[in-house]
Amino acid sequence: MLSYVIRRLGALVLILFGSSFIIYNLTAISSDPLEDLRDSTEPNRDQLILNLTRDLRLDLPPPVRYFIWLRGVLGVFVGRADFGQTREDQPVISEILGALPITVRLIFVATIVAIVLGIGLGITSALRQYSRFDYSMTFFAFLLYSLPIFWVAVLLKQFLAIDFNDFLVSAQISLPAIIIASIAVGFFWTAIFSGSRKRVLLIFSGVFVANSIFLYMISATKWFLNPTLGPIIVLLLAVGIAYGITYLSVGLDNKSALRSALFSAVSGSIIYFPAQILLDSDRPRVGLLLMFVALIGMAMLGSVIFSRIDRGPIIRTNLITVVIIGLIIILDKLMQAWRPYIENDEINFRPVSTFGQSTAWLFEVPFWVRTLDIVMHMILPTIALTLISFAGYIRFSRGTLLEVLNQDYIRTARAKGLTERTVIMRHAFRNTMIPITTILVTDIASIVGGAIITERVFGWYGMGTLFNKAIVSFDLNLLMGVILFLSTLAILANLIADLLYSVLDPRIRVGAGK
Amino acid sequence: MARKSNKVSNVEEKVLDSNENAIFNKETEGLSQSQIILKRFVRHRAAMVALFFFTTLVAIVYTALDWRIGDPRNPRFTIPGWWRYGFEDILDLTSEGCPEGTLGCPTIDFVPLVDGDGVQLGQHPFGQDNIGRDYFALVMRGAQRSLLVMFIIGLIATTVGTIIGALAGFFRGWTDAVLMRLVDFIITIPVIIIGSVIGFHFGNKGAAFLALLLGLFSWTGLSRLVRGEFLSLREREFVDAARVAGATNRRIIFKHILPNAIGVIIVSVTLLMSGAILLETALSFLGFGVTSPDVSLGLLISNYQDAFTTRPWLFWYPGLFIIAIALCVNFIGDGLRDAFDPRQRRRLSKKDKENAREMKSRSEMA
Numbered sequence: 001m002l003s004y005v006i007r008r009l010g011a012l013v014l015i016l017f018g019s020s021f022i023i024y025n026l027t028a029i030s031s032d033p034l035e036d037l038r039d040s041t042e043p044n045r046d047q048l049i050l051n052l053t054r055d056l057r058l059d060l061p062p063p064v065r066y067f068i069w070l071r072g073v074l075g076v077f078v079g080r081a082d083f084g085q086t087r088e089d090q091p092v093i094s095e096i097l098g099a100l101p102i103t104v105r106l107i108f109v110a111t112i113v114a115i116v117l118g119i120g121l122g123i124t125s126a127l128r129q130y131s132r133f134d135y136s137m138t139f140f141a142f143l144l145y146s147l148p149i150f151w152v153a154v155l156l157k158q159f160l161a162i163d164f165n166d167f168l169v170s171a172q173i174s175l176p177a178i179i180i181a182s183i184a185v186g187f188f189w190t191a192i193f194s195g196s197r198k199r200v201l202l203i204f205s206g207v208f209v210a211n212s213i214f215l216y217m218i219s220a221t222k223w224f225l226n227p228t229l230g231p232i233i234v235l236l237l238a239v240g241i242a243y244g245i246t247y248l249s250v251g252l253d254n255k256s257a258l259r260s261a262l263f264s265a266v267s268g269s270i271i272y273f274p275a276q277i278l279l280d281s282d283r284p285r286v287g288l289l290l291m292f293v294a295l296i297g298m299a300m301l302g303s304v305i306f307s308r309i310d311r312g313p314i315i316r317t318n319l320i321t322v323v324i325i326g327l328i329i330i331l332d333k334l335m336q337a338w339r340p341y342i343e344n345d346e347i348n349f350r351p352v353s354t355f356g357q358s359t360a361w362l363f364e365v366p367f368w369v370r371t372l373d374i375v376m377h378m379i380l381p382t383i384a385l386t387l388i389s390f391a392g393y394i395r396f397s398r399g400t401l402l403e404v405l406n407q408d409y410i411r412t413a414r415a416k417g418l419t420e421r422t423v424i425m426r427h428a429f430r431n432t433m434i435p436i437t438t439i440l441v442t443d444i445a446s447i448v449g450g451a452i453i454t455e456r457v458f459g460w461y462g463m464g465t466l467f468n469k470a471i472v473s474f475d476l477n478l479l480m481g482v483i484l485f486l487s488t489l490a491i492l493a494n495l496i497a498d499l500l501y502s503v504l505d506p507r508i509r510v511g512a513g514k
Numbered sequence: 515m516a517r518k519s520n521k522v523s524n525v526e527e528k529v530l531d532s533n534e535n536a537i538f539n540k541e542t543e544g545l546s547q548s549q550i551i552l553k554r555f556v557r558h559r560a561a562m563v564a565l566f567f568f569t570t571l572v573a574i575v576y577t578a579l580d581w582r583i584g585d586p587r588n589p590r591f592t593i594p595g596w597w598r599y600g601f602e603d604i605l606d607l608t609s610e611g612c613p614e615g616t617l618g619c620p621t622i623d624f625v626p627l628v629d630g631d632g633v634q635l636g637q638h639p640f641g642q643d644n645i646g647r648d649y650f651a652l653v654m655r656g657a658q659r660s661l662l663v664m665f666i667i668g669l670i671a672t673t674v675g676t677i678i679g680a681l682a683g684f685f686r687g688w689t690d691a692v693l694m695r696l697v698d699f700i701i702t703i704p705v706i707i708i709g710s711v712i713g714f715h716f717g718n719k720g721a722a723f724l725a726l727l728l729g730l731f732s733w734t735g736l737s738r739l740v741r742g743e744f745l746s747l748r749e750r751e752f753v754d755a756a757r758v759a760g761a762t763n764r765r766i767i768f769k770h771i772l773p774n775a776i777g778v779i780i781v782s783v784t785l786l787m788s789g790a791i792l793l794e795t796a797l798s799f800l801g802f803g804v805t806s807p808d809v810s811l812g813l814l815i816s817n818y819q820d821a822f823t824t825r826p827w828l829f830w831y832p833g834l835f836i837i838a839i840a841l842c843v844n845f846i847g848d849g850l851r852d853a854f855d856p857r858q859r860r861r862l863s864k865k866d867k868e869n870a871r872e873m874k875s876r877s878e879m880a
Contacts, residue, residue, distance in 0.1 A: 018699035023711065030715035142848070146840030148792055148812070150799045151833040154819050162823075449706030453796055457819075467707065471714050471802065479711075487702045 005499070012491050016484065021066060023483055024476070028062035033087075033474040055085075056476070069480065083484075084477030086470075092481040095466060100485060102357050103462035107451050109378060110385035111443070117386070118393025119436065123429065124192060125394065126401040133191035137394060144391035149450050153384040153457040157354045161380055165350040168342070173219040182211040226339050229332040231272050238265035238325045245324075249317045251421055257314045260306035264318045267298040268325035272332075279333050284367045291329065295322040334375065337368035341376075344369070353377045355459045381454045389447050396439050401432045434505045437497045444493040448486050551777075554853040561849020568842035572661065578654040599648035601655040601809060607646045608637065618642030620649070620827045641827045643818070649831065656811040657835050659804055660791055663725040664839070667790035670729025672783050675736030680767055680775075682737070683744025694741070701734045709793055713802035721804045725794070732790065736782050743775040777854030784847030788840045795836050811836050 033056060037049050052058070057065050072082030083092035125137040167173075173181075186208040190200050218224065229237070242265035243252070250257045271294050278287030299318035307314045342351050346361050353359070359373050404410065405428055413427045414420075455464035463482055470479035542550050555561060578597040582589035599605065612619040621636025640649040682693040700708070712727045747753065748771060756770050795812030797803030804810035811832040818828035 015695075015698045015702055018695065019702050022699055023703060023708070027711055027715075030711075142841060142844050143837070145844050146788065146792075146837050148795050148799070148815070148833065148836050148840075150796060150812075150819075151815055151829075151836070154815075154822055154829065158822055445702075445704050449704040449796075452704075452706055452710075453800065456800060467710070468800070471710055483703060483707055486704060486707065490704065491702050 001502075005495075008495050008498070012488075012495065015491065016487060017070075019487060020070075020480060020484060021063075024066045024069065024480055025062045027476060027479060028065065031474045031476075033058065033476070035474070069477070073484070083481045086478045087473055087475045092477050095478065096463070096481050096485055099462045099466050102460060103448075103451055103455070103464065104489075106378065106381055106385065106454070106460070106462065107444070107447055110382045110389065110451075111440075111447060113382060114386045114390035114393055114443075115436075115440070118390035119397045119433075121390075122394040122397030123401055123432070126398040126405070127424070128192060129402065131191065134398075136191065137398070141391040141394045144387055147388060149384055149388045150453050150457055152387055153380070153454060156380050156384055157457075160383070161352040161354045164352050168224060168349055168351070171219075171222040171224040173215055178212055178215045178219070181215060182208045185211045225342075227335045229328070229335060231269060234272050234325075234328055234332060235266070235269040237328055238269050238321075241265065241324050241328075242321050245317055245321050247421075248425060249320070250313050251419065254314075256307040257317055260302040260314055261317055261321050263302035263306060264295075264299045264321050265325065267302070268295055268322050268329075271295055271298065272329055275329055276333075279329075279368070288330075292323075292326050295326050298322065333368055334372050337366065337372045340365070341369045341372050347373075351376050352379060354380060357460045357462070381458045381460065384454050384457075385447060385450050388450055389443055392439060392443060393436070397432060397436060400435050401428060404428045404431045407431075430504075434501065437500045437504065440493070440497050445490045448490060551853045555849050558849035558852055560845045561852075564842040564845035564849070567838070568846065571657075571838060571842070575654055575657045575661065579651060579658070597651060597654065599651045601647065601651040602807075603647065603651070605642065605646045605648060607642055616825060618644075618646065618649075619825070620831075640831045641825070643828060644821075649828065652809055652814060653811070653831050653835060655809045656814050656832055657839070659721045659808060659810040660794055660812070660836070661839065663721055663728070663794040663804075663810075664787050664791040664843075666722060666725035667729040667732055667794075668783055668787040670726060671733040671736060671786055671790075672779065673733075674730065675733030676740050676772070676779055678733065679737035679740025680744055680772065683741035684748055684763070684767055684771070686745070690741070693737075697734045697737055700731055705732060705793060706796060709797050710800060710802040713797045713800075717797075717803055717805045721808060721810065724803065728790070728793065732786065732793075736779070736786060739778055739782050740775060743778050744771055747771045747774055777850075781847055781851045781854060784843055784850060788843040788847065791836065791840055791843070 034049055034052060037045060037052065040048075042048065057068060060068070069084060072084060075081045081093065083096070086092055086095060121137055125134045128134050186204045189207045190204045193199070193203050239262065242261035243258070246252060246254070246258050246261045252258055271291065274294075275287070275291045278284075278290055281287050296319065299322040300315065303311055303315045303318050338351075341347055342349050344362065344365065346359050353376055357374070357377055358370075359377070362370060362373055365373075410423060410427055413423045418427075451462070452464035452467055454460075455462045456468065463486060466478060467482045467486075469475065470482060541553075545553065577595055579595040580600055581593040581595070583591055583593070607617040609617050609619075618638065618641050620639060620641035622639035638648050638650065640653055643649055643652060678693050678697075682690040708731045709728055712731070713724060716727055717724050753766060753770060756766050761770070794803055794810065795815070798805075798810040798812030799816040801816065804813055806813065814832040815829060818825070822829045
């Protein structure tokens with residue numbers, strides 16, 4: 001394994017060398033950094049040209065310049081990396097280190113959301129093959145494949161951001177909107193749970209009524225102006241999650257699993273109270289850590305108390321449950337910051353932002369308000385990126401699951417009398433996950449491209465903006481820096497996916513042979 | 515209860531399963547491989563609808579404007595298009611029928627009977643841009659450019675990708691190692707980055723030249739697929755047979771292996787083409803693709819993205835055309851994939867099942 005990783009890292013360096021050589025020479029030959037100076041009318045024009053020629057070594061042919069640049073970069077291995085200067089005499093590396101976290105944050109969140117949603121919808125679609133839900137998902141995925149991301153981004157700006165902010169003035173949902181939304185939600189669920197006509201009608205009316213009441217409550221209480229969950233709703237959600245996760249992982253028949261998951265849920269809801277103090281303290285990050293430690297501790301305790309045998313799956317169930325509960329507590333905390341946030345002068349009741357990666361003039365606000373600010377800025381770009389990349393996950397996970405369900409070991413599992421849930425979740429789902437790691441890789445490369453465009457539309461100061469700037473101003477050093485970092489990111493993702501692949505699938509042995 | 519009925523229907527399915535094979539065998543009796551594929555493709559409803567829409571769209575787009583052959587300013591001769599304006603004509607902005615305060619709004623009317631005018635195109639179906647050019651003509655021109663870029667990228671990527679993949683897969687060894695390292699070099703850089711670098715420096719040399727260069731960098735995925743296909747096909751008996759019969763390498767590659775790999779190639783080319791149109795529009799949107807005075811769909815969106823609140827049609831129509839083109843190509847690709855995939859089976863319709871029962875009862879009677 002170790003030798004395999006080392007070999008792959010060696011190949012990575014070689015590949016980066018090759019691709020950077022291609023790009024460097026391509027750009028250097030085709031661009032003329034002196035162009036704007038040649039046309040300028042300044043009196044010291046010739047002197048400026050001479051200076052720039054000397055600074056950028058333009059007197060040397062591009063391949064030679066490439067190796068000069070490479071020597072600086074290879075300083076990484078002796079601890080003195082030199083990526084050169086930008087044309088404004090800033091070190092390239094500091095520009096990039098400022099922009100990289102912003103882009104990585106965007107890509108990371110969008111990828112996670114895309115994976116979770118895409119796989120969920122894809123698997124539901126496969127389990128309901130040839131149903132209305134399946135057909136509409138197929139169409140939906142093709143539609144998403146065909147959407148230009150910059151177009152979607154502008155639409156999101158208009159319909160999600162501006163319209164939502166306008167809506168927030170009154171925070172009241174009109175009756176037709178409630179009815180239309182409820183009908184849509186009703187159709188969604190009936191499409192999944194198809195069955196006899198009576199059953200479909202029952203599900204539709206149930207969902208319709210529940211959804212209408214829910215939306216009416218939100219509208220009547222002006223919930224969006226002052227959203228809270230509070231301990232009671234946290235408890236209810238926690239219990240629901242405990243049931244849901246237990247059902248999916250080991251089944252509700254496993255009483256000891258259910259009891260321990262419920263124990264974790266209740267203790268998680270009790271941790272809600274001390275967590276408030278921890279999260280409001282001066283060091284909220286430490287508080288966050290302590291909260292998760294406490295939650296995980298309770299999960300372990302629950303599994304030890306309630307289970308005698310077969311503890312592995314039960315511990316897993318509990319851990320998933322408490323992590324989700326922890327996320328809900330964070331969500332609740334962000335909701336508590338909502339009111340002070342929208343009342344802030346800089347925000348002025350228009351919380352969904354369409355521009356920039358954070359509000360610049362937000363001084364002396366609590367940690368959670370600042371976090372909320374970042375979250376609100378991330379919403380639209382994340383949705384845009386997610387929309388274009390999760391179509392691939394829908395199609396791929398659907399196709400893979402259908403293929404897996406035709407395998408002999410699935411028939412064996414059914415034949416030995418396992419429940420359908422066990423067959424799907426234990427035997428089919430896990431094997432479906434293996435090939436998905438491969439498309440994760442190709443997706444990272446395309447999502448980087450998507451991020452460049454998204455940053456442009458939403459005015460983020462990330463790698464995309466740097467890249468843009470570098471191309472337009474013929475800044476070769478900056479351009480090479482950006483490309484080097486982005487392609488390293490893509491190749492590292494590739495490597496990680498390959499390693500995951502071999503961990504997940506014992507049939508694949510990396511480093512074996514050759 | 516529910517489970518029980520499920521089991522009963524499962525048993526029915528099993529009985530049907532054996533019949534299913536019979537149905538499919540019956541259907542393909544006496545047909546050649548390409549006839550079977552064509553038949554499967556024609557039966558793919560979504561793909562056929564998409565194909566119809568796509569050909570109509572291409573026909574409309576390419577016949578709408580005048581074709582000027584020779585110097586565009588002073589053409590040697592002109593083939594007139596069916597649309598009354600050219601994309602360069604600057605007209606007066608009309609405010610006819612527009613909501614308060616806007617100029618040059620679209621006159622197209624899809625809804626019959628409601629406002630009394632019925633379905634019509636009107637003077638400026640997609641409206642006018644801010645200097646009065648007819649937006650329908652602009653969108654047509656943009657779609658022409660975008661389609662051109664798409665076809666050229668598709669053509670070049672197919673040729674280069676197939677040849678390189680074929681050579682790497684067939685000869686293996688050093689050829690393979692060198693070519694695949696070349697692929698690695700290109701594939702690691704996100705395509706939009708290569709595209710931007712190329713587009714910024716060569717975009718002003720015209721859409722066709724830009725497409726040519728982009729095509730030279732988008733064949734990598736295809737070549738990997740073709741290589742994989744060649745690696746497995748070259749071990750098959752028919753290749754040995756050809757070699758024993760004295761066929762040259764070139765003949766084996768082009769006459770024996772390539773036709774067997776054509777399914778993979780066609781399917782991945784359609785997907786590549788829908789990716790190509792999105793790439794072109796994205797580059798033009800960023801300002802690194804087709805540049806003015808030429809027009810492309812991405813450029814139109816980029817120019818008018820801020821006009822969305824006041825004059826949304828400037829934003830809607832080019833976007834809808836991009837989606838329509840990409841969606842059609844994707845559905846055609848899906849249909850081709852199903853047609854070429856021997857494992858793929860269509861769902862049996864009620865009629866098929868009736869036929870099967872009839873067949874069975876007939877054979878029982880006999």
